């Protein structure tokens with residue numbers, strides 16, 4: 002009898018999928034031990050690296066800045082429902098601790114009262130937090146779970162050769178044909194229970210490979226083990242739209258965790274300054290400063306009505322590195338989604354209008370006319386590049402967060418392989434789950450995805466008693 006090698010198929014060639022493949026291959030040499038495939042449908046190009054330059058220099062702003070961060074740090078130690086409600090309570094306490102002093106009108110800030118300014122600065126930090134966490138509304142971000150989230154030690158970095166270089170390096174060890182592009186999985190059939198008449202055999206304990214994958218081109222493939230690394234957004238769509246992606250459907254512990262956890266939309270826009278701008282500013286210190294933008298709260302009198310609504314919760318507009326002619330802004334929630342359907346000219350117009358209300362004529366060396374003013378004081382853009390994570394059917398969002406009503410236990414449930422608790426009744430480890438949304442302490446990040454890929458590769462290596470032999 003021919004003994005078949007176990008066949009492992011990984012769905013998704015992002016950080017989690019390629020890390021799992023890399024580990025399975027480099028530990029065992031998949032040619033000898035496993036038949037290994039990584040299937041995916043799109044080239045992954047998450048633009049990476051976020052940087053907040055130049056903390057606001059004004060004393061008032063700095064005072065609130067440090068207060069906000071103290072509050073945010075404290076948020077991980079106390080019990081409350083959402084991060085949003087905790088922070089707002091903290092702001093009220095801040096005001097009530099010295100209300101008389103803090104109500105005065107501010108000299109040099111136009112119509113801003115001190116309270117209005119503080120409200121605006123606080124909202125700016127909240128808006129930055131929305132992009133870090135992907136929670137559209139901080140009132141939906143679970144308060145207790147924040148204490149479990151672990152920051153990775155060290156500074157955030159921008160990878161010089163781009164994030165893709167890491168992905169390419171992981172994939173480079175895999176034999177040709179292992180990674181297959183353009184293979185969109187539409188249905189996953191698995192066997193939660195063994196039928197009585199199905200005989201067992203000696204190699205994997207079961208007669209046929211228990212998982213069958215169907216693709217959008219009508220083809221199919223069977224496997225012993227499938228590691229699913231698709232995003233939480235794709236999994237949410239799979240269970241909510243009754244799309245029949247899983248047959249039989251996922252057990253309730255899994256589908257409930259998928260529903261409860263949060264998966265938000267965060268997008269970036271990159272804007273290229275036009276060569277005219279570069280020429281006019283060639284003698285100045287830098288091409289463009291790092292801007293932190295403070296808006297009036299929507300409840301207060303709305304000034305500068307021409308600033309589009311989708312810009313009003315944007316915290317920063319910064320060069321991607323010192324003196325770069327490319328500026329970057331982050332967007333979250335419905336503003337991020339709206340951006341996806343805007344035309345480039347609409348984005349340029351909206352950002353320019355916003356800038357014209359923030360920048361003074363000093364910015365372009367006093368050399369300004371009325372047309373300049375309406376166009377953002379000489380800041381002109383020639384190109385826009387934007388991400389579209391919310392509407393891309395292969396992502397349906399950006400990264401996960403622990404929503405109010407879910408908890409770290411749901412992230413653990415995401416990582417549970419299927420079938421669960423029935424090792425003798427059906428073939429074990431048919432469907433394994435990796436991806437950022439399966440990591441309890443590093444969810445939402447590339448390193449979370451990386452660790453999850455290692456975890457699932459190790460789970461299979463352990464199952465086949467390879468750990469310890471090969472590493």
Ligand SMILES: Cc1cc2nc3c(=O)[nH]c(=O)nc-3n(C[C@H](O)[C@H](O)[C@H](O)COP(=O)(O)OP(=O)(O)OC[C@H]3O[C@@H](n4cnc5c(N)ncnc54)[C@H](O)[C@@H]3O)c2cc1C
Nearest residue numbers: 013014015016017041042185186399436437445446447450
């Ligand atoms: C704007 C933005 C900024 C970010 N900034 C940072 C940062 O600064 N630091 C950080 O650590 N993290 C950051 N992240 C998060 C990080 O990029 C992700 O957490 C990580 O890349 C997720 O990797 P993954 O392997 O879990 O999933 P993914 O990269 O989403 O991989 C899933 C794969 O599954 C494929 N797929 C989906 N459906 C199917 C299907 N039906 N059939 C076949 N294939 C399918 C997709 O094509 C994709 O290849 C950012 C993310 C975004 C969107």
